[in-house]
Amino acid sequence: MSAAVAALGASLKKGRIKIVLIAAAVLLLLGGGAAYLINRSMSADDEEVEVEVQDAPEDADAEQYDPRSAPVFVQLEVFTVNLADRDTDRFAQVGVTLEVEDQKAVEQIKAFMPVIRNNILLVLSNKSSASVRDEPGKRRLAAELRAQALRPLGYEVNPDDLVEEPAPGASAPAGSRPRKPRRLMALPIKAVHFSNFIVQ
Known part of the structure; x- marks a missing residue:
């Protein structure tokens, strides 16, 4: 009787080990596939985006809006x-x-x-x-x-x-002339x- 119980316990342990191994293999495959897709989409985005940086004109105001600081x-x-x-x-x-x-x-x-x-x-x-x-x-x-x-x-x-x-493209009142803003x-x-x- 004890030999049968021992054999049953051993087979259950082997079954659990197999389930854990299968689950680990599935997780590795899913994780690797997800990483592959993310890397692929990121590299595709990197190829499509082109950033053009222009130098600010020399006569630009020293006090320009800084997007890092909130108003x-x-x-x-x-x-x-x-x-x-x-x-x-x-x-x-x-x-x-x-x-x-x-x-x-x-x-x-x-x-x-x-x-x-x-x-x-x-x-x-x-x-x-x-x-x-x-x-x-x-x-x-x-x-x-x-x-x-x-x-x-x-x-x-x-x-x-x-x-x-007025904002660019907005219609100016009839008869008005555009005014150059004064530097203050x-x-x-x-x-x-x-x-x-x-x-x-």
């Missing part, structure tokens, strides 16, 4: 103001976000926030609904807000020098963005 934003509370329309009562609800140079600029803006908000409110309340309905009007408004937000930080800038040009010193507030803009 820094300061979001202001939404402004609700009565507009300067004479024929009827109109108001605007405007969300303003300032794009700033760095964290140091964020701290400066926080220190002068009451003055910056006051300046922005004064600009908004002097606008008519017609002057801010179209895209050029909004671009002009963004430039004026940027100039007024820079004043408490010690920068006197003409808003005309801050008006952003690096300013701590890089842009004004509208997060919402409602005129009623």
Whole structure:
């Protein structure tokens, strides 16, 4: 009886060893096949992709966008103001976000926030609904807000020098001539963005 049990135990061990060996062989085959396919697809991708690197022009601005650094934003509370329309009562609800140079600029803006908000409110309340309905009007408004937000930080800038040009391919207003942007010193507030803009 014990000899039969011993023989049965030996055959079970041999069976387990065979199963483990078969499983290991299958895993090796699958792993090798997967590695082959990955290497093949990577080498095919390497052959197809060509990267062309061009030298930056010598007259390029020293302060170009660095894709490794994320932009820094300061979001202001939404402004609700009565507009300067004479024929009827109109108001605007405007969300303003300032794009700033760095964290140091964020701290400066926080220190002068009451003055910056006051300046922005004064600009908004002097606008008519017609002057801010179209895209050029909004671009002009963004430039004026940027100039007024820079004043408490010690920068006197003409808003005309801050008006952003429309994106390439965008239609310019009828009768307008393209304007060459003026080179300005690096300013701590890089842009004004509208997060919402409602005129009623």
